[in-house]
Amino acid sequence: MSVFNLINQNSNLSNKIVAGLERLSQVFRILLWEKAKEHSLSPIQIQLLIFIQYHSADKTTVSYLAQEFNFTKPTISDAIKTLEQKNLIKKIADRNDTRSYTIQLTASGKKIVSATENFANPITEILTSATETDKLILWENISNLILLLNKQEIISVQRTCYNCTNYTMKNEKPYCNLLNQKLLSKDVRIDCEEFELA
Numbered sequence: 001m002s003v004f005n006l007i008n009q010n011s012n013l014s015n016k017i018v019a020g021l022e023r024l025s026q027v028f029r030i031l032l033w034e035k036a037k038e039h040s041l042s043p044i045q046i047q048l049l050i051f052i053q054y055h056s057a058d059k060t061t062v063s064y065l066a067q068e069f070n071f072t073k074p075t076i077s078d079a080i081k082t083l084e085q086k087n088l089i090k091k092i093a094d095r096n097d098t099r100s101y102t103i104q105l106t107a108s109g110k111k112i113v114s115a116t117e118n119f120a121n122p123i124t125e126i127l128t129s130a131t132e133t134d135k136l137i138l139w140e141n142i143s144n145l146i147l148l149l150n151k152q153e154i155i156s157v158q159r160t161c162y163n164c165t166n167y168t169m170k171n172e173k174p175y176c177n178l179l180n181q182k183l184l185s186k187d188v189r190i191d192c193e194e195f196e197l198a
């Protein structure tokens with residue numbers, strides 16, 4: 001049964017939600033393409049630069065990036081090679097294994113990040129004016145959907161509270177042992193710097 005068959009879609013709320021999510025994924029693609037074109041880069045090259053800017057060195061290896069973005073290692077290696085040729089990144093060789101390296105942005109790479117990282121702003125601006133209750137309901141549903149897709153291994157990497165060793169229950173409420181704070185729905189993270197796989 002396809003959600004893109006309009007009879008199926010319009011007679012079922014779940015199908016309409018899936019079709020709506022697909023439409024939203026197109027919006028992200030379009031917004032990213034616009035920025036990529038402005039800078040003569042591909043969307044994945046922009047995504048790599050933004051990811052590298054905001055994540056620790058251990059998450060900037062080709063293997064990690066391939067898993068994160070669901071691409072093959074050769075595809076990521078090619079993108080990295082182009083970024084290096086454009087002087088937007090530099091490779092830092094691993095002292096113990098010269099075949100391995102992590103990636104850092106150059107000053108020019110950081111400038112590209114500044115110029116492109118706000119590509120999702122049109123969506124942020126719309127959400128900013130929503131009520132806190134509406135945002136909370138949306139967040140609970142999105143974070144839950146991501147968790148379920150991760151369990152089905154459709155989303156490969158998830159640095160979320162639900163998969164983290166620091167996530168526990170205290171007085172029957174979710175709690176983060178590292179930050180020593182309650183984890184209300186609004187506090188749940190989908191990309192946490194302190195995440196440690198449970």
Ligand code: SF4
Pocket residue numbers: 159160161162164165166167175176177178179189192193194195196
């Ligand atoms: S360390 Fe981060 S991911 Fe882990 S439970 Fe705490 S807030 Fe969540």
